Amino acid sequence: MAEASNALFRDSELINQGKGLLIADESFDLSGISAKENIRYITNRKDIDNDLQKMGFDGNLSDFELEDAPDDYFDFILFRLNKSKVLTNYLLVQANRILKEGGSLILTGNNKEGVKSVIKHAEKMGAVVELELLGKGLRYARIEKRAGGEIELDGEEYRNFIQIEDEAQEIEFVSKPGIYGYKKIDEGSIFLAQTLNKDKFSLEGKVLDLGCGYGYLAASVGKNPKIESLVATDCNVASVMVCDHNLKELGIEATVTLDDCGSQLEDRSFDRIICNPPFHQGFGTSQDLTIKFVQNTKRLLRRKGIAYFVVNRFIAIEKVCYDEYVKCTELTGNPQFKILKLERLK
Ligand SMILES: C[S@@+](CC[C@H](N)C(=O)[O-])C[C@H]1O[C@@H](n2cnc3c(N)ncnc32)[C@H](O)[C@@H]1O
The missing domain is CATH 3.40.50.150 (Vaccinia Virus protein VP39)
Structure with missing residues (x-):
């Protein structure tokens, strides 16, 4: 590489x-x-x-x-x-x-x-x-x-901004080149948002969208009244700018930060984390990224906190979780994706 x-x-x-x-x-x-x-x-x-x-x-x-x-x-x-x-x-x-x-x-x-x-x-x-x-x-x-x-x-x-129509949720997003999957809505993220919105008890308290992209996940769950505060973070400059814009346009109050895997966010400060973690770095795939996202999720979760991840079926995230003392349970799945619940074991 x-x-x-x-x-x-x-x-x-x-x-x-x-x-x-x-x-x-x-x-x-x-x-x-x-x-x-x-x-x-x-x-x-x-x-x-x-x-x-x-x-x-x-x-x-x-x-x-x-x-x-x-x-x-x-x-x-x-x-x-x-x-x-x-x-x-x-x-x-x-x-x-x-x-x-x-x-x-x-x-x-x-x-x-x-x-x-x-x-x-x-x-x-x-x-x-x-x-x-x-x-x-x-x-x-x-x-x-x-x-x-x-x-x-x-x-x-x-430099051109584009508009993405989310017909199912009747939401419009602004996006631009340079952002992950900038022209579309990620299938895995749709599945995670639907899963979370089906269960009104899934989200509560302080919620983090880790690796927010243009803000699809934060926007999809952001109106849940059980959420007390919402933070969205990404390492990509354009993502953060556009996510902040999209959430404001939708009237969703949130703090949007530019950061490396939430490193500037306080340890053990989130009740819930939602995440569609990256597994590509440039032209290749990277297991280091999965490890980094699991480690930081564990660091950022409160003791009884829960993270919801959507990952491609072929990603062996369970092994990474086991290595990191993170309990990982499959909540639901389809042939392409699995939705996992991550909880800290210590
Ligand atoms: C699979 S995409 C999901 C994007 C968005 N949540 C969605 O559902 O459309 C993964 C995101 O993680 C971000 N990312 C990659 N490495 C990161 C890092 N070290 N810290 C924060 N975000 C990162 C990418 O920029 C990308 O937006």
């Missing part, structure tokens, strides 16, 4: 001088990387921002707001290919603008991730001056910006 990210740094002569920009979205893997003073980063995720800061990098956390960066500013840009085509298009257009003439876009990614076609698009900003296959389909490309180069892609789509 880390090879494609590490490969960005392989030409030490080139990246040791001049001003560099590291694009660090969820596909970027930090293991094996060390900070450099001449490289600043931009990320849209609080967990990555925390980690890069700890390593000694400087940079900023935003929804990739590169519009603020001056034209012809950077000598090089490091970009490990991203999963979202809309974001990739936006980043290529911006890279063409903010790179100096003669500056390099260093692009890495795997054939099966579609790196070849991205290199083809990027080539339009100048010329591919280096292209190497580093084994097992991993490609390294250096594209030099030349005068008159143009990226013929729609970079603007990344």
